[in-house]
Amino acid sequence: MRKxxxxxxxxxxxxxISRAQVIPAYPxxxxxxxxxxxxxxxxxxxxxxxxxxxxxxxxxxxxxxGASATGAxxxxxxxxQGLALMHEVLHWAVGARTPIVMGNINRxxxxxxxIWTEQTDSLAQRDTGWMQLYAQNSQEVLDSVIxxxxxxxxxxxxxxxxxxxxxxxxxxxxxxxxxxxxxDEFLPPYxxxxxxxxxxxxxxxxxxxxxxYFELRYQIQKAIEDALPKWDEVGAEFGEVFGRKYxxxxxxxxxxxxxxxxxxxxxxxxxxxxxxxLREKGEKVGLLRxxxxxxxxxxxIRSILxxxxxxxxxxxxxxFGASGIFYQEVKAAVYNEKxxxxxxxxxxxxxxxxxxxxxxxxxxxxxxxxxxxxxxxIWKGVRL
Amino acid sequence: xxEKTEKQIVFDKVKDTPPLAVSLYTMDYNKTGSWRNVRPVxxxxxxxxxxxxxxxxxxxxxxxxxxxxxxxxxxxPVxxxxYCKGCGIxxxxxxxxxxxxxxxxxx
Ligand code: SF4
Ligand code: SF4
Numbered sequence: 001m002r003k004x005x006x007x008x009x010x011x012x013x014x015x016x017i018s019r020a021q022v023i024p025a026y027p028x029x030x031x032x033x034x035x036x037x038x039x040x041x042x043x044x045x046x047x048x049x050x051x052x053x054x055x056x057x058x059x060x061x062x063x064x065x066g067a068s069a070t071g072a073x074x075x076x077x078x079x080x081q082g083l084a085l086m087h088e089v090l091h092w093a094v095g096a097r098t099p100i101v102m103g104n105i106n107r108x109x110x111x112x113x114x115i116w117t118e119q120t121d122s123l124a125q126r127d128t129g130w131m132q133l134y135a136q137n138s139q140e141v142l143d144s145v146i147x148x149x150x151x152x153x154x155x156x157x158x159x160x161x162x163x164x165x166x167x168x169x170x171x172x173x174x175x176x177x178x179x180x181x182x183x184d185e186f187l188p189p190y191x192x193x194x195x196x197x198x199x200x201x202x203x204x205x206x207x208x209x210x211x212x213y214f215e216l217r218y219q220i221q222k223a224i225e226d227a228l229p230k231w232d233e234v235g236a237e238f239g240e241v242f243g244r245k246y247x248x249x250x251x252x253x254x255x256x257x258x259x260x261x262x263x264x265x266x267x268x269x270x271x272x273x274x275x276x277x278l279r280e281k282g283e284k285v286g287l288l289r290x291x292x293x294x295x296x297x298x299x300x301i302r303s304i305l306x307x308x309x310x311x312x313x314x315x316x317x318x319x320f321g322a323s324g325i326f327y328q329e330v331k332a333a334v335y336n337e338k339x340x341x342x343x344x345x346x347x348x349x350x351x352x353x354x355x356x357x358x359x360x361x362x363x364x365x366x367x368x369x370x371x372x373x374x375x376x377x378i379w380k381g382v383r384l
Numbered sequence: 385x386x387e388k389t390e391k392q393i394v395f396d397k398v399k400d401t402p403p404l405a406v407s408l409y410t411m412d413y414n415k416t417g418s419w420r421n422v423r424p425v426x427x428x429x430x431x432x433x434x435x436x437x438x439x440x441x442x443x444x445x446x447x448x449x450x451x452x453x454x455x456x457x458x459x460x461p462v463x464x465x466x467y468c469k470g471c472g473i474x475x476x477x478x479x480x481x482x483x484x485x486x487x488x489x490x491x
Contacts, residue, residue: 097404156403194406203407206414215398216405223403 001177007168008033010138010175011077011103011161014145016047017183018101020075024052024063026082029115030165031105034077057082061089061100068098069204071195073149077103079165080121081110087125090158094129094220096205099152099159099190101145102130106265106316107165108351116352117165119265119317123293123325129220131159131227132293134265138173139244146178146187147238147246151230153190155223164266164316165352178242186241228295248297250289253279254304257286260311261364262301262330264290267316267348267355274360285364290326298333305334310342312367314360314380316349323347323376344373348380355381388412388444388464412467416443420470423487426461430483433460437474437484443467446474 005013011034015023023042025035042051052067054060057078068074078086083104093100108118122132133148135141141163148159163169194202208216232247239245252272254260261271268289278285288304288311290297305311315324322328327345334340344367349355363380393408395401402408426437438446438461445468448459463474475484 095405194402194404201410203411205405206407206411208405212395212401215395215401218398219401219403 002174003177004172005138005175006033006170006172007138007141007163008103008105008170009037010141011145011163012037012041013175013177014142014161015075015101016041017142017178017180018075018146018149018187019073019184019189020047020049020101021072022050022052022064022067022074023076024054024060024067024074025076026054026057026060026078028057028079028082030107030169031077031079031082031103033169034103034105038075057085058089061086061093064100064102065089065093065096065098066196068093068100069096069196071190071192073153073190074098074100075102075145076100077105079105080107080115083121083125084109087128090125090128090130092205093158095216097156097220097223099149099156101148101152102158102160103141103145104160104162105165105169106162114351115165117167117316118349118351119162119315119325122160122162123317123319125160126294126325129157129224130294131157131224132162133159134162134291134293135168136266136269136289137168138171138175140246141168142175142177143238143242143244143246146183147231147234149190150187150234151227153192154230155227156192157220157223157227162265167266176242176244182241186238224295228297231292231295246291248292249300249304250291251304252287252289254286254288254308256284258284258309259364259368260286260288260304260308261314261360262288262290262311262326263314264293264326265316267314270355270357271314271360274357274364277357277361278364283364290330293326293329296329296333301330301333302337305330305341305343306337308341310344310367312344312346312363314346314348314355314363316347316355318347318350318377327376342372344370344378345376346378346380350382353381412444415466416445416469417464417466420465420468422470422472423465424463424468424470424472424474424484425487426463426484427482428460430480431460432480432483433458434479435459435461436477436479437461440473440477442471442473443469445469
């Protein structure tokens with residue numbers, strides 16, 4: 001069945017069709033529609049789930065962890081300041097190995113108060129251990145929620161499905177709703193080995209000294225490494241069952257590409273149309289979209305970059321005092337290679353400033369005129 | 385509830401470790417009573433047996449002791465000082481004035 005929906009509702013329907021059982025959530029612009037629809041569906045019986053109204057995002061995540069620890073499938077969603085408020089317990093969710101799936105709508109951080117899109121909110125949670133998936137359209141959002149549960153539950157690491165504020169969260173698109181029966185087969189109920197169970201008591205998260213903590217951290221790293229092939233496997237299996245294949249990265253016209261544009265989320269969709277126009281002009285250019293940011297698909301990126309002459313990373317985010325965050329990660333992935341190509345880093349679209357196809361074409365043509373990257377940031381679109 | 389026990393399962397290598405930060409058995413071996421510097425005492429003359437203290441106590445430090453009265457099954461709270469860490473939650477939560485009072489620890 002096809003249904004017209006906004007990106008936010010694609011998250012809600014994704015949670016519904018994945019049979020989320022507990023939804024602790026707090027509303028925040030531009031995420032509100034996600035939880036509005038979920039609370040409606042819980043209230044009218046369309047969903048067999050418990051909606052928990054909480055007083056803050058910190059509590060939303062705390063309740064999510066508790067519910068997940070009992071073995072329930074948990075969904076929540078937030079954005080920007082709300083995600084930042086959750087920060088402490090984002091670490092807890094990973095340490096407790098609770099495979100929560102959370103939608104995050106990328107919104108720029110305040111002050112000044114703002115609600116438009118930028119990726120710095122979620123990228124600032126990079127080192128918590130949460131898996132991060134940057135989606136480019138509503139279909140991918142819905143499909144990714146289902147896949148995220150499958151991967152998260154297999155490795156017991158929580159996952160964020162991330163979408164751009166307004167550009168995606170509030171844009172209506174026709175979305176294919178998978179059949180419930182097929183989803184049930186693809187995603188069986190969550191059955192963790194350890195769960196809160198009064199008949200079989202364990203202490204969860206109790207005081208652990210230097211004699212035990214290290215091994216637990218080692219296991220988190222191993223689990224998230226295991227998730228790397230898992231995302232590709234689950235994405236391929238999803239393709240077989242539902243006809244839409246996904247992977248850690250997506251490439252477009254890279255086979256014979258000499259130059260590469262690297263980006264993520266909706267910016268990558270714009271870049272795709274720019275690639276088409278540049279190809280018409282005779283440019284040998286391709287696009288690499290990074291879909292999964294954590295775990296970071298370094299090997300996949302290395303293999304694509306090994307055959308190009310230069311690459312430009314377009315970031316809608318900034319790590320103050322350093323550079324664009326995807327740019328840092330891409331550079332780090334190829335640093336130890338024999339002859340890595342020069343990689344240029346562009347920051348564009350901060351705070352939701354529009355990035356058009358023409359902007360991407362300009363970025364590409366500008367870097368083609370440069371001999372080498374002279375600094376870590378090339379600003380695009382800021383009024384200097 | 386299972387009996388309190390001092391059984392403690394310690395893991396050796398990563399392969400024996402559960403994936404999450406969870407004890408492999410109860411934490412009863414951890415005698416939290418050694419932390420206490422204030423001692424709650426129950427005055428059974430005033431205590432109504434509502435068991436609010438038992439519900440709120442964060443340690444296995446209040447046992448619900450079953451007894452019969454007028455042919456009815458009843459419970460009373462009994463503090464286990466091996467585990468009571470003196471946090472004071474029971475006397476803050478107790479709805480009856482003076483049913484739990486505190487004594488200083490010490491000789
Ligand atoms: S002082 Fe704290 S630990 Fe001791 S019995 Fe009361 S609530 Fe339990
Ligand atoms: S809360 Fe107070 S009244 Fe109730 S059982 Fe405990 S000591 Fe007795």
